[in-house]
Amino acid sequence: MIYLDANATTPVLPEVVEAMMPWLTERFANPNASYRAAKEARKAIETAREQVAALISAKLAEIVFTSGGTESTNAALKWLARLVGRKTGTVVTTAIEHSAVLRVIENFAQVGYATEMCGVDAGGRLEMGGFETACTKAKEGGGFSSVMWVNNETGVIQPLAEACEVAKSQGLAFHTDAIQAAGKVKIDVREVAVDFLSLSAHKFHGPKGVGALFVREGCRFEPLLRGGGQEKERRSGTENVAGIVAMGKAAELAKAWVDEGRDLRALRDDFEAKVVEGCEGVTVNGDLIHRVSNTSHLSFDRCEAAGLLILLDEMGVACSAGSACMTGKQQPSHVQKAMGFSDAKARSSLRFGFSRLNTREEAAEAAACVVRAVAKLRRVQGGGGTGPVVVYSP
Incomplete structure (x- = not known):
């Protein structure tokens, strides 16, 4: 088979498989226990956190591991919706978002949130004039915005830095789905001041079932999933150690690929x-x-x-x-x-x-x-x- 569907998923790189295999076999300890094997698992998770943080130039504390891009996106959007409230809150997004964004926002509209769906030009890029108007309108009652970095169907790169600047200038929190961007373009959250950013490992040669949410330091955030309080109370559930280790290795390789200009x-x-x-x-x-x-x-x-x-x-x-x-x-x-x-x-x-x-x-x-x-x-x-x-x- 000649596989040309990498926007749907990517094959896991051999180096990534090698990194994760021990954590699927003999190194199976729960990272939240107190004995030596558990502490080794915890250390492996924190190493992966460093690798994922480096991919987007984030701080370690700003990375929250999740089950994938859909969970990361849902966690960010549903928290922001709670924060602004349905009586006055407005959600600004684009007509070309992934269903993980659009289906959530459709649900918001059903329960009373105002929504602004911004258009794109013939080339598939966000029309900034309409976006600026929508953000200005949303400012009146409070709101937030979600704009994808790269479109999953066309591969078109959106004017993300400009969109983020416009939204923040109107006091709107800003989320981006960067799932198709990671490993393909440079992502630097110190240069582009997004508040929340979604990642998924299987889009850059990691395994399925693991992702990450970037939560900028200083931003209020409450978890979508509650329970044992893992991920510093931001995402409960026993960590997928093998998946997280693999995501870290895939992120390290993806960063090298982009940094080398390949x-x-x-x-x-x-x-x-x-x-x-x-x-x-x-x-x-x-x-x-x-x-x-x-x-x-x-x-x-x-x-x-x-x-x-x-x-x-x-x-x-x-x-x-x-x-x-x-x-x-x-x-x-x-x-x-x-x-x-x-x-x-x-x-x-x-x-x-x-x-x-x-x-x-x-x-x-x-x-x-x-x-x-x-x-x-x-x-x-x-x-x-x-x-x-x-x-x-x-």
Whole structure:
């Protein structure tokens, strides 16, 4: 299999597996006990905390380990909602957020919170004018904002620093979903003054089921989960020692990758060039300047993404549809609709996500498979040439 769905999850790096295995086998002690083996487990957790903190330039005390990105996001948003109160509180977010943000905010709206859903331009970047207006409006009764750092479907990098500055200038607390950004772009919470930030290990070559929430020093915070008082009373539940150790090692490797200036741009661009050259009617979606180097989001005229996925899977290429399948019907994703896609274009979109383990040879073979799959599907559907290539240019 040529795996090109790294935005969904990444393969766990061998070094990460090696780091976590002892804590799944002989080093199984509960880190909250008092004997030597437990103290070793506690020390391993604190080492991982240092590694995760270093990834985003945070302080050790600002890192709270969780079960993943969804929990981290829910913990931050639900606390902020309690803090501002439903009678006057306003939540400012964007139309392209992950469901871990949008579903929570939909629930807030159902129980009385005002919500401001800000739009994006054709390239998928936040429209700052509308965001500034929304934040100014939210200031009147108090509120908070949540803006993702990198979009999970398109890979488009949002103007996060500007958005955070605008929100904070209006007195709004600020959360960011940085799950797709970690290990791909530099994250420095000393430079970008977010109050809360969500991370998930399996997006940067760690295991599933472990994540972290950054809580800026000095910010009020009460836990989503209560119980034994682990994580300094901020997240109860016996710690997933093996997962946390693995996340720490993955964070250390991700930081080195970013610090060295390494990325997947050449790999991704070579793949796109071969697909565009081999197929008519291909659209490269999203802002071509402000996007992470691993993501390629493409639309194919007169092709259904569902059909392409089946053909590519048969050829040994794993990728994702650019639209979600809900209740048995192919529905355009909310991200693509926010960008102004027609239903037909949205249903023809695929997302290719490269990881650090992919090779040039795999990218070239995958591109050849895409070209063959598109040609085959068009023949089956009775289509032919579909006109010139269209590429979005910001």
